[in-house]
Amino acid sequence: MNTVQLERMKNDKGFIAALDQSGGSTPKALANYGIAQDAYKDEAEMFQLVHEMRTRIMKSTAFTKEKILAAILFENTMDLKVDGQYSADYLWETKGIVPILKVDKGLAxxxxxxxxxxxxxxxExxxxxxQERHIFGTKMRSVIKEVNEAGIKAIVKQQFEIAKVIIAAGFVPIIEPEVDIHTVNKQAAEDILKxxxxxQLKSLTPDQKVMFKLTIPEVDSFYEVLADHPNVVRVVAxxxxxxxxxxxxxxxxxxxxxxxxxxxxxxGLNANQSDAEFDQMIGQSIQSIYEASIQP
Structure with a gap:
């Protein structure tokens, strides 16, 4: 584990850019970016186009370590290059941004x-x-759609079981049990989840570190107790x-x-924007998200 990156994730101001759209969400992400499905004929072309979009984001003059702590990458992106460097190396060595890898294979x-x-x-x-690509941490997502204690318990158990394998391999895992924002009585689901x-945090040894990625809760600062836990590096939304x-x-x-x-x-980003228009749009987005992330 890179201890400089760990300290940055624990203590620095900023937020995490999630650039990990997968096979299921990529067509929608490209459509929102102004690239219709008839612009590519197969998955390989689709992923090349989304890599070009991600590359444009990462290379933007607005995409800086002063606002962006880390970026989550899709597995395919990890093995592709930006300006001659593997994506994770470009992020850290050129931009000072911590690279994280999405490892889950979708939802059951x-x-x-x-x-x-x-x-x-x-x-494994x-x-x-x-490890070879110099990734710092991982991310894996599951979803809660109903207030069901048995189901929520199963999600958290599965997340921690896999997290311990990831920790043993030298990474900091992001545990992401998303509560669907349309869940009826969402707060009750969040009560059970917390x-x-x-x-499950009680099952970790002092040197085992995790992060959480959670839906913004109904009760303000509801997850502050998790952020203060000694095993938790950061809680993100x-x-x-x-x-x-x-x-x-x-x-x-x-x-x-x-x-x-x-x-x-x-x-608001679009493939047809000029570089100046693109940088201005993502710059405004990054600034607004950064300001929302640095509350006292």
Whole structure:
């Protein structure tokens, strides 16, 4: 583990840019960027186009370490280059931004009101590649859609089981049990989730560190107790379908919670924008998300 990167993640101001759209979410991300599905004929062309979008974001003059702590990459992106450097090396060596890798393989079918992660085959092999590519941490997502204690308990248990494998390989895992923003009685689901997260943290040894990526809660500063836990490096928030304006407004009322936005970060970007227009748009986005992330 890179201790300089660890200290940056623990203590510096800023937020995490989520650039990890996967096979399922990439067509929508490209469409929002102004690239229709008839612009590519297969998955390889699709991922090349989204890499070009991500590269443009990473190379933007507005995408700086002063505002961006880290960036989450898709597995495909990890093995591609930006200006002759592998993506993670470009982020850290050129930009001073910590590289994180999405490792989950998507969601299982709904059961007990939740979607667990699908199995992650060859996780050890992926982590070995991530070491070679100088990745700092990982991210894995599951989703809570109903207030169901058994389901939420199962999600947290699965997340921590895999997190311990990732920690043993030398990474800091981001545990992401998203609560769908449309969940009926969302606060009740968050009550159960926080209780289970605190319980599972008891199973960690003092040197085992994790991060959490959570939906912005109904009760302001609800997850501050997690941010203060000695095993927790940082607690970050997903935008979860909220517009950037609404996500920023909600986030700004939560102490010790910083953004890890994807769609809200890229909102308003378009492939047809000039570089100046693109930099201005993402610069405004980054500034607003940064300001929402540095509340007292």
């Amino acid at each position: 079918d709904l059961e007990n009101g939740v979607q667990l992660m699908k199995p992650i085959p060859n996780l 092999t992926l982590l070995a590649r991530a 209780k289970e997260l605190i319980e 997903l935008s979860g379908g909220y517009s950037r304006e609404e996500a920023n407004s909600k986030l700004s009322r939560n102490r010790k919670l910083i953004a890890s936005f994807s769609r809200a970060l890229t909102e």
